[in-house]
Amino acid sequence: xxxxxxxYAAAERRIEHFTLAIGxxxxxxxxxxxxxxxxxxxxxxxLLSWIxxxxxxxxxxxxxxxxxxxxxxxKPRVPASVYLKxxxxxxxxxxxxxxxxxxxxLPAPSFMAGLFAVxxxxxxxxxxxxFRSGPQPRADS
Numbered sequence: 445x446x447x448x449x450x451x452y453a454a455a456e457r458r459i460e461h462f463t464l465a466i467g468x469x470x471x472x473x474x475x476x477x478x479x480x481x482x483x484x485x486x487x488x489x490x491l492l493s494w495i496x497x498x499x500x501x502x503x504x505x506x507x508x509x510x511x512x513x514x515x516x517x518x519k520p521r522v523p524a525s526v527y528l529k530x531x532x533x534x535x536x537x538x539x540x541x542x543x544x545x546x547x548x549x550l551p552a553p554s555f556m557a558g559l560f561a562v563x564x565x566x567x568x569x570x571x572x573x574x575f576r577s578g579p580q581p582r583a584d585s
Contacts, residue, residue, distance in 0.1 A: 445579070449557055453491070455573070456501055458569055458572070459497070459562070459566055459569050460493060460494065460498065460566045462564075462565035462566075462568045462569060463490065463493060463494045463497060463561050463562045463564075463565040464490070464494055464584045466490065466561045466564045466565055467486065467487060467489075467490020467493070467558060467561040468487070468490075468496065469530040470485035470486050470490065470557070470558070470561065471483045471484070471486040471490065471558070473556060474486045474557075478554075481549075481550055481551060481554075482550075482551050482554040483554070484548075484550055484554075485544075485550035485551050485552075485554030485555040485557075486497065486521065486554045486557055487552075487558060488540075488544055488555060488557040488558060488559020489549060489556060489557060489559040489561070490556070490558040490559075490561035490562075491556070491558075492536070492537060492540055492541075492559060493558065493559045493560070493561045493562040494561070494562065495536065496533050496536070496537060496562070499529045499530075499532065499533045499536075500530075500533060502529060503526055503530050503533075506523075506525075506526045506529075507522070507526060510522060510523075510526075536539040541555065
């Protein structure tokens with residue numbers, strides 16, 4: 445079981461790194477081929493995408509840990525910080541998107557493209573796993 449957890453933890457770390465790398469590469473390419481404002485929009489969207497992924501991962505890990513710790517409890521208790529992180533992700537994205545698009549007048553399409561950096565990172569990780577040779581997680585986990 446510990447092997448499976450380390451396998452998935454490593455995949456989650458790689459997704460975080462891929463998100464930042466894809467966002468950086470895409471923002472540099474956008475800045476070179478279009479303009480610097482569009483590149484800044486992609487970079488900002490990718491950074492928000494990375495923060496959103498981290499908060500989601502932390503919230504899910506906290507819920508998983510709480511569910512195993514309180515398995516026999518009649519009324520499980522979930523800390524307010526878990527709810528705050530789940531809802532805070534959406535509030536952060538909405539407020540940041542509004543402020544960035546209105547205050548800094550970054551191009552909306554480039555900002556939206558940056559938000560998809562985590563999707564691209566997950567696709568890269570899936571491709572890595574398809575061609576990876578080595579220990580894989582158990583089928584029953």
